Amino acid sequence: MKTKNVLIKGFFAAAIMLPFTQCANNRNKADVPPVATAADEVAPNGNLKIAYVEIDSLLSKYNFCKDLNELMLQKEENIRTTLNEKAKRLDADAREWERKVQNNGFASQERAQQEQQRILKQQQDLQQQQQRLSDEFAAMQQKNNLELRDSISSFLKEYNKTKNYDLIFSNSGLDNLLYAKQAFNITDEIVKGLNARYISKKK
Numbered sequence: 001m002k003t004k005n006v007l008i009k010g011f012f013a014a015a016i017m018l019p020f021t022q023c024a025n026n027r028n029k030a031d032v033p034p035v036a037t038a039a040d041e042v043a044p045n046g047n048l049k050i051a052y053v054e055i056d057s058l059l060s061k062y063n064f065c066k067d068l069n070e071l072m073l074q075k076e077e078n079i080r081t082t083l084n085e086k087a088k089r090l091d092a093d094a095r096e097w098e099r100k101v102q103n104n105g106f107a108s109q110e111r112a113q114q115e116q117q118r119i120l121k122q123q124q125d126l127q128q129q130q131q132r133l134s135d136e137f138a139a140m141q142q143k144n145n146l147e148l149r150d151s152i153s154s155f156l157k158e159y160n161k162t163k164n165y166d167l168i169f170s171n172s173g174l175d176n177l178l179y180a181k182q183a184f185n186i187t188d189e190i191v192k193g194l195n196a197r198y199i200s201k202k203k
Helices: 055-061 063-102 109-163 187-202
Strands: 050-054 167-171
Touching: 050 055, 050 187, 055 063, 055 187, 063 109, 063 187, 109 187
Parallel strands: 050 167
Antiparallel strands: none
């Protein structure tokens, strides 16, 4: 298994669309410098109040996202270690069986076949365990993605009760916004609120 796409791409249907990317890929990106708030910005027609969030920056700074990513990396490492250890033992058994066959080390042909069948059964068991662990990892990943999405979505609903934005866009590189004034960027404000709420929930 690879660590890529620990957080799959998704979107929020109401106030915000948030394509998710892997938190780990964002760790080394430079922090976005503070910018002017979009709280008082209004579209030219005077009817829409809009803002946007830089998703890459949000996911790299949101502590809940970082904790989920660390949890997934540890889970992946545990799976890899378990499978590697069993694969090494199985390989050693197969090599020993081959050595005994070449040196007439078995008491009978039947005994050699029994040992061969035992090794083949272990290989099948290992393959089944690998599939099971892979499925468990994928299910855990999906669960974390939903929790992260719901966390951000629920925060934005509370946040917007006082901010009253009509639209909050997501942006990742040039995926959604080709151009927007920095005054409409509320990323740091959202991250600050998310982390404050996350800290209070952990206590």
